Amino acid sequence: MANPRVYAYSIPPQRDEPSPVQPRCAQVTDRDVLRSIAEAKEEAKFDGRTLVTFNLDPATRTCSMREALMRFGFGQTRSIRAAADEMAMRLSTAMDQRTKHSLFVVAAEDGRTANHRAITLWTFPRDQAYHFKPGTSELEVELLVEVFTKSSKHKKAALFEGRETRVDFLNGRVVDHQANSRINKVANYWIDDFLGASLSIEAASASKLMGRGLRAAHAAARNAAEQEEVMAAIMTLKHSQQRMWTFRSFAENHLTGFNRAKFLEAMPDEGAQNSGFEFVKDAFEEAVQYRVFQLPNQVFVTSPLSEVNRSVKIIESRGDGQRRVRCEGEIVDEKIRSAPPIRAPSAVRRAQTDS
Amino acid sequence: MKERLSHLSHIDRVSFRAKTTQSFVKKVFPPDEPRRYEFPFAEVEDQIGGRVLTFFGQDIPRVLAELQNRFKPVEATHKAPKGVSEFDYETDHLICVIPPDLLPARWQDFEDMPTTFEMQVRTLFMHAWAEPQHDLLYKGRSELPIQIRRELHWAAASAWGADHALSRVLEWVQKQQEREREANDDSSSP
Numbered sequence: 001m002a003n004p005r006v007y008a009y010s011i012p013p014q015r016d017e018p019s020p021v022q023p024r025c026a027q028v029t030d031r032d033v034l035r036s037i038a039e040a041k042e043e044a045k046f047d048g049r050t051l052v053t054f055n056l057d058p059a060t061r062t063c064s065m066r067e068a069l070m071r072f073g074f075g076q077t078r079s080i081r082a083a084a085d086e087m088a089m090r091l092s093t094a095m096d097q098r099t100k101h102s103l104f105v106v107a108a109e110d111g112r113t114a115n116h117r118a119i120t121l122w123t124f125p126r127d128q129a130y131h132f133k134p135g136t137s138e139l140e141v142e143l144l145v146e147v148f149t150k151s152s153k154h155k156k157a158a159l160f161e162g163r164e165t166r167v168d169f170l171n172g173r174v175v176d177h178q179a180n181s182r183i184n185k186v187a188n189y190w191i192d193d194f195l196g197a198s199l200s201i202e203a204a205s206a207s208k209l210m211g212r213g214l215r216a217a218h219a220a221a222r223n224a225a226e227q228e229e230v231m232a233a234i235m236t237l238k239h240s241q242q243r244m245w246t247f248r249s250f251a252e253n254h255l256t257g258f259n260r261a262k263f264l265e266a267m268p269d270e271g272a273q274n275s276g277f278e279f280v281k282d283a284f285e286e287a288v289q290y291r292v293f294q295l296p297n298q299v300f301v302t303s304p305l306s307e308v309n310r311s312v313k314i315i316e317s318r319g320d321g322q323r324r325v326r327c328e329g330e331i332v333d334e335k336i337r338s339a340p341p342i343r344a345p346s347a348v349r350r351a352q353t354d355s
Numbered sequence: 356m357k358e359r360l361s362h363l364s365h366i367d368r369v370s371f372r373a374k375t376t377q378s379f380v381k382k383v384f385p386p387d388e389p390r391r392y393e394f395p396f397a398e399v400e401d402q403i404g405g406r407v408l409t410f411f412g413q414d415i416p417r418v419l420a421e422l423q424n425r426f427k428p429v430e431a432t433h434k435a436p437k438g439v440s441e442f443d444y445e446t447d448h449l450i451c452v453i454p455p456d457l458l459p460a461r462w463q464d465f466e467d468m469p470t471t472f473e474m475q476v477r478t479l480f481m482h483a484w485a486e487p488q489h490d491l492l493y494k495g496r497s498e499l500p501i502q503i504r505r506e507l508h509w510a511a512a513s514a515w516g517a518d519h520a521l522s523r524v525l526e527w528v529q530k531q532q533e534r535e536r537e538a539n540d541d542s543s544s545p
Contacts, residue, residue, distance in 0.1 A: 053452050058423075058431035061450075167397050167470045170429060170452050201456045202425055205359075209456060271463045272455035 001038045002110035005072075005080060009088040009104040010146075011123065013095035015189075023088045023104070025081075037107050040150060041120055046159040049173040050246075050276035051200035052191055056170075065090065065196045066169055073108045073117040074164045091123070094193035100125040103148035111161050118161035123190070124148035125155065156190045171200055173275075201277035210237065210250065210279070211287025213266035217255065220262045224323060229259055234288050234305065238281065248273040293325045300340055301325050356405060359425050363417055365410040367479055374402045396467035400450050403472035408482050412522050418476050419447060426451035429471065442512035444485055446477040480521070484514040 006028035014020035028034060056063040068090075071083035084106050091104050105122040129147040133140055149155070157175040162168025174197075176190050191197050211234075218230040233254040247267045251260045267273050291308055293301040303312040315324040357369045374382075379402065383395040392398045407418050422428065430450035436443040450471050462468055477485065488507060499507070 051455050053427065054429075055427060056429040058428045058449070061430045163394060163397075165394060165398055167400065170470055171455075198427060200452070200454060202454060205425070205454070206456055268456045269458040269460055269462045272458060275455055277456075 001034055001107070004034055004107060004109045006034060006037060006105065006107040007081070007084040007088075009084075009091075011088060011092045011095065011102045011104045013097055013099050013101065014092045015094060015096040017093075020089065020093050022085060023092050025085065025088065027081075028105070028107075036150065037105060037120075037122070040122065040157075041107075041159070044120075044157050044159070044175050046157075046173045046175070047271070048274040049159075049175055050274075051171055051272065052158070052174050052195060052197040053171050053200045054169075054195070054197050061166070063196055065194070069119050069160055070164060070169055072106060073119045073169075087121070091194050094189045096189070099189065100154070102126060113163075115163045116161065117163075118159065121158045121160075123156045124150055125152050127152065158190075158195060172197070199275075199277055201272060201275050203278040203280045204283040206247075206277040207280040207283035208287045209267065210245070210247070211284045213247070213263045214288060216266045217259045217262040220258075222258065226259050229255060231291075233259075237279070237284060238305070240279075243278055244276050245279050246274050246276050294340075295325070298340060301327060303327070356407075360407065360418065360421055363414070363421065365414045366418070367408040367410060369405065369407050371403065371405045374399070374404065394467060397469060400469065400471045401473040402469045403453070404475070405472065406475045406477070406482075409476070409478050410521070411525050412478055412518050413525065415447060415476050415478070419449070422449060422451070422474060422476070426454065426474070428474075442508050442515055444488075444511070445481050445515070446475050446485065449474040449476070478518050480514040480518040484511050 008026050008028050009023040011023050028037075054063045054066045056066070065087070068083045068086045071079045072087070075083060087106055088104055091102075095102070102123040102125050105124070106119065107122075108117055108119045110116065111118040125148065127147050127149045129144045131142045131144050133142065155175070158172050159174075160169050160172035172195075174191060174195070176188065191199070214230055214234050214237075218227055221227040221230060233250075236254055237250075247264070251263050251267075255263055264273065285305075289304060291303050291305055293303070295301065301312065308314065311329055312325060312327040315326060317323055356371070360366055360369060379395075379399060382399060383392055384390065396402075407422075409415055409418060419431070423431075426449070428449040428451045430448075432448045434448055435445040450473055452470060453472050488510070
């Protein structure tokens with residue numbers, strides 16, 4: 001770490017305390033500890049983590065957590081310690097009794113350029129550990145109680161970096177395994193309460209983008225198997241209870257080869273592909289409401305996805321390589337149109353025509 | 356942006372532009388003024404600028420609420436004359452962080468790209484005054500003769516007046532429609 005300043009605090013959960021006390025602090029100068037913090041930053045691989053944006057008060061363009069971070073990163077000695085104390089107290093009063101007593105570490109170091117600082121924030125939950133140590137006559141085992149686990153899956157981290165300007169330190173990246181896997185929308189103390197931030201990728205827009213990406217992959221599919229894989233991915237999303245997704249993890253877990261490439265082509269900058277967002281089913285379904293089957297002689301069958309394999313049946317091939325669609329129902333309305341639902345032959349139909 | 360606002364009525368247009376090189380250079384190197392930006396490529400916040408034009412003044416708060424919901428602006432300013440006898444530029448300005456899902460591919464490959472963009476929200480009449488006067492003022496306004504400056508402010512007052520007149524018409528129409536609906540409901544109920 002270049003030009004490091006690192007402070008560590010023992011953080012009790014004090015959200016429900018009427019008179020919370022300032023957490024105890026230690027300035028970290030031990031080289032081994034500094035090295036381990038630098039290693040933890042490398043291991044965190046922040047570039048591929050979820051993006052968050054501070055919630056500034058637009059009337060004043062202020063956010064107390066952002067200001068504390070910048071005072072810690074760029075301030076003079078007295079203000080540095082005060083800023084770290086403020087962040088520690090803020091974390092402690094954001095944590096309730098469901099959260100373990102933790103070690104909070106705030107570390108600043110020089111960044112890419114002379115004016116650039118990188119600030120990382122860590123919480124390591126308290127644990128117990130057995131220590132096997134040499135005694136006076138034989139080996140002894142003791143129980144260590146004030147141990148904070150560096151590799152715990154419950155640890156949280158955040159990285160903010162930039163210069164001391166009004167446009168820097170607006171965004172950051174977080175490591176929060178609880179947020180990444182949350183099924184229900186539970187208030188997240190690390191992002192919402194402590195950092196005072198929100199996920200940078202907005203839920204409804206990202207969910208619609210997922211739908212559009214899958215539509216693009218389906219439209220580009222070269223054969224029925226690729227189309228079916230996309231349909232399976234759509235149905236997975238429709239029925240999944242998982243609330244947090246990233247574009248890339250979805251693509252890697254539910255699409256292969258050509259489909260994955262086409263889906264990711266429609267996705268944003270690579271830096272955002274790994275950033276978590278909350279999935280909103282309604283917004284997603286706006287983009288993937290209907291499945292349209294084109295039959296010979298320009299006949300089209302349009303069906304809501306929920307009706308496929310119910311009132312609209314797809315019959316798999318009987319050895320001639322063709323799928324058939326069958327539906328029957330009462331006509332409640334009809335329209336006359338100037339153009340068919342699909343304006344150009346699909347890639348699959350072109351392939352079939354060419355063969 | 357258009358899609359996000361598509362459910363709102365009375366939107367005339369949503370437009371975006373990238374700041375021209377000439378305009379950027381003028382902002383970063385203003386003649387006869389000290390330089391304000393140490394890192395201009397990152398710090399100039401209207402390099403990407405968007406604008407929403409509404410028919411009526413009453414539509415502006417609904418647009419602002421929708422933009423607040425989607426983009427969580429870091430700064431919101433209502434620019435308007437302060438004095439009761441003044442008529443001049445009036446627009447709502449928002450500075451928003453560029454959402455990462457809207458960044459084009461390889462944006463992160465470049466140093467010093469802007470983090471924020473500017474949105475303006477105004478009515479058609481506010482725009483009808485703001486755009487020509489911005490185009491006409493080749494020098495600072497204080498260098499204009501008094502009579503020309505009075506013409507300019509008279510035009511701003513006229514635009515303000517027209518905006519408010521249209522708003523009153525809209526309110527009258529909406530009240531009429533409400534009365535007709537109530538009358539229909541009364542006549543159809545047993």
